[in-house]
Amino acid sequence: MFREKEKQIIILVREHSALILGITALLAINVLWLVPTLRSIRQTASTLVLESAERIGSNIESTMQRSSDALIGAADDIGILPEQYAFILKRLLSKEDGLQSVSIIAVGGRQTFRLDRVATVSQEESFVFSSAAQIGIDRALAGEASIGEIFLSDILEPRTILAAPIRTIGKIQGVLVGELNLRPLISFLRDASLPAGHMYVVDRDGFQILHPELPEFLRHPNYISRPIVKRVIGERHVADGRARDDTYVNEAGVRVFAVGIPLAIGGWSIFAEQPRIIALSREWEMLLLALGISVFGSLAIIIISTKHRSLSGSNSKLKEMLADLDISGKMLVRRDLQLTRANARLMELDQMKSQFVSTAAHQLRTPLTALEWSLNELLEGDFGELKKNQKKLVEDIVIANKRLIRLVNSLLDVARLEEGKRGMSMQKQDIVSVVQGVGDQFKKIAKEKRIGFSFESSAKSLLVDFDKEKLNIALTNLVDNAVKYTPAGGAINLSVAGMEKEVCIAVTDTGIGIPEEQASKIFSKFFRARNAMLLETYGSGLGLSVAKDIVERHQGTIAFTSNVGGGSIFTITLPRA
Known part of the structure; x- marks a missing residue:
């Protein structure tokens, strides 16, 4: 029992090994291109955002440095020319x-x-600075230029205090203090090209000191708890x-980069x-692409694997069928050889039959012709006057003999056409006179049978290439039919x-017609329709077959329409010369 299960497992693993390997390879390939692609996407995003932050940071630094340098320069100028302090400060503003x-x-404070910019305060008037500004003044009195904390003015503008020492011959004589409007820095932050994002500035303690939106600026939050803020402030390195x-997830609940x-x-x-x-x-696009490739690739591998197993089964069946076909093919080859031999024998027999018919017809026609002459001599009284009953008997024999002669002639025509002995003697000649000549041959017979006979032609002469004898x-x-x-x-x-390109010869009669179910056989050798045999017991059934063969040898066609009891129309179409 255990061995059977083990065998089943082995067979299952073998059947699905290609599928497992294919899916594993697909996933490995996905990992190989996806990991570096995600790294590249993050690198690109980092570069773009860093470039924007660096540009805005550089603008802030240059603006603050320019104002600080201008204040320090003015303090140095006052230290050199103390009496020109008013002019120097006006120029600074x-x-x-x-x-x-x-x-x-x-120095005393x-x-x-x-x-x-609005008014001038005299020496007698006093001005109270904030504690943050006072710290900057104290640093300047100690010889260090400083930038103070940012505060909000009475008109809700962010400002800061700049302080620089005034030195005269290396000795600090006082401090030059400037109140700087930071609105341009807010504009820099607002102009940052960061779709759906923003920038902000924090001080050394992690407090937000600049933000593009006033409500957020007034909130003055501390972000030192954010790992990125703590790392940049503490290590002074770029993140x-x-x-x-x-x-991380910010205060608005949005996961941000x-x-x-x-x-x-x-x-x-x-x-x-x-x-x-x-x-x-x-990054999301690439993840979805990788997922799609994995899913659809796996489906494709599963389908291919399933088809492969199906095709393997079909291949086995096909091999069996090919083996059977090989056997059948060999049998067919043998059968083909047999049929070839049989066909050769049939052709030989057919040739013998044609030769026999031709020989028999030739041998019969001579005595029949001689018999016809002898009978005519009897009827003409060359051997004495015949009694009435004798004459009637001889006339019947003459009619029967003529029928035999016509049959022999038909057999000879068929035999010669089959053997190809009757070569075509094509000549460009008038066909109207030939057709009219045939009609003239039957006018007397038709009259004797009390049948109306007429001839019509659309032209006096129509030239066609044809064999006069055969046509x-x-x-x-x-016409005889x-x-x-x-x-x-x-x-x-x-x-x-x-x-324009053809000549049509039509034989129209009001005779017995041809039954529809027998129309397809009407040009077959020795075939006669049932109603024809009832009306006329004598007939060879070769006339229409011979006519069709002759017309087709002229590159023409023969066709007919017929109704039982309504007559028939036989039409021969020949190409014009």
């Missing part, structure tokens, strides 16, 4: 549109001068979005977020009509 006001702070924790770049000012860092489904849209035989057979099978009181019409 005119050049730096972002600066809203500048102030000079003495007292404001000695303030210049605002390219390819690390596992560079993808993010990159981060540390900036060279104030410990700031800029981050770019974009919905992962958009940033890595081609005469064919026409004679047709018409006279023979048309009863007294009937009519026969013989006509010739010339057309």
Whole structure:
């Protein structure tokens, strides 16, 4: 029992081994192209988002650095030319549109001068700075230029305080303080070309200090808990979005792809977020493509494997059939040899038959002709006057003898046509006179049978290439049949009509007609229709066969239409010369 199951398992594995190997190979190939493709897609997405973040970060850095350098330059100028401080500060405000006001702070912390874009504050007036600004002033008094924290002005604009020491002969005499409007930085963030995404800036503590949307800016969240933010601030390295924790779910519940770049000012860092489904849209396309290839490829392999097994079975059957066919083929070869021999024998017999008919006809015609002469001499009284009953007997014998002669002549015609002895003597000549001559031969006979006979032609002369003797035989057979099978009181019409490329000869009668069921045999040798045999017991059944053979040797056609009791129309069509 166990061995039988083991055998079944082995057979099953053998049958499906190709299928298993095919699907395994397909999956392996998918993995080989899919993994590097996904890496390339992530690399491309990282590069595109990083380039955008770098561009915006560079704009922010250059704007802040330009304003800081301008403030430091003005502080240095005041240290060299203290009496020109008012002119220097006015010039500073005119050049730096972002600066809203500048102030000079003495070493003791007292404001000695303030210049605002709106109004000028005298020495006697005081101005209270925020604690964050005061920290920057203290750093400047210690000899270090600084950028303060970002705050919101009374008109809801983001601003910061720049501070630079004023030195005279290496000694700090005071601090130049500037209030900088950061609206241009917000514009940079808004102009970032990041479909469905955004950028934001955080300070060294992870607090969001710049955002393109005011409500989000006012919220001032801390993102230090985000691994990417913590890593960029702490390590001051670029996060390219390819690390596992560079993808996360943001506050809006959207899974995002993010990159981060540390900036060279104030410990700031800029981050770019974009919905992962958009940033890595081609990744999904490739995954779906790989899935589709795997599914449809597996189906194709299964179908091919199934077809293969089916074809293997069919192949076995086909081999059996071919073996049977080989046996049958050998038998057919033997049968073909037998048939070839039999056919040769039949041809030989047919030739012998034709020769016999020809010889017999020749041998019969001579004594029959002699008999006809002798009988005619008896009727003419060459051997004495015959009594009435004797004369009637001789006349019947003459009629019977003529029928035998016609039969012999028909047999000779058939034999000669079959043997090809009657070569065609084609000549370009008038066919109207030939047809009319045949009609003239039968007018007297038709009249004796009280049958109307007429001839018609569309032209006096029509030239055709034909053998006069043979065509005469064919026409004679047709007209003879018409006279023979048309009863007294009937009519026969013989006509010739010339057309553009053909000549038509028609024999029309009002005779007994041909039964429809026997029409297909009417041109067969020795065939006579039933109604013809009832009307005329004598007949060879060769006339129409001979006529058809002669017409076809002229590259023509012969056809007929007929109704039982309504007569027949036989038409010969020959090509014109």
